[in-house]
């Protein structure tokens with residue numbers, strides 16, 4: 001894909017996430033939610049009295065590939081079908097076929113002021129030669145943009161989010177064309193570093209995050225399972 005003004009930033013952040021995804025959650029992380037295969041961890045971090053808790057979620061979803069999960073997460077046209085915490089979302093610039101810039105209005109979470117966000121969103125396939133299936137990832141990273149002016153009373157969110165997915169094929173048939181959905185599953189890692197961009201009561205924000213991240217990940221992954229059920233597998 002063509003080089004653009006954010007190529008170096010995108011490369012740097014993608015590489016950082018590829019290192020970070022391997023870090024285990026044994027020390028310093030609290031398991032805040034478990035539901036079947038989904039495990040949600042959080043570290044309690046404050047910067048200048050603002051809660052910026054990193055979030056890490058591991059989940060295994062049967063019947064879908066990592067490419068399908070990343071595709072539905074990245075593609076703009078599906079977003080409002082699974083994202084219940086947004087008032088609006090729109091693409092304000094396309095930098096290359098895999099990198100766009102979004103502007104989003106997030107639903108107001110009382111008593112905090114309404115948040116908006118502007119980030120570049122990049123989707124990529126990392127082929128790791130040794131394993132059979134490639135890793136797919138999406139990164140959403142805050143960036144300023146002239147078409148996303150900061151307008152009071154909205155507060156600009158600062159977010160660095162990654163969705164990293166592996167595809168597992170159990171009992172692969174001799175001919176890949178014979179692979180069925182019951183033989184595939186996606187192992188996903190979702191990490192979110194969200195700075196609310198301005199003061200929010202710590203307990204309120206931690207409560208919202210604890211409720212909303214698991215709900216959002218469950219709703220999103222269920223949506224992809226539904227959408228792909230009778231479609232050819234996208235590897």
Ligand SMILES: O=S(=O)(CCO)c1ccc(-c2ccc(C3CCCC3)c([C@H]3C[C@H]3c3ccccn3)c2)cc1
Pocket residue numbers: 083085104106109112115117140157159161192194195196200205208209212213216
């Ligand atoms: O995965 S994404 O890139 C999907 C694209 O939309 C993503 C997900 C979540 C957020 C987000 C935005 C705002 C908040 C807070 C900050 C003050 C008031 C709201 C939170 C915290 C509260 C947690 C939360 C988690 C999930 C959904 C909503 N709320 C999270 C941003 C981007």
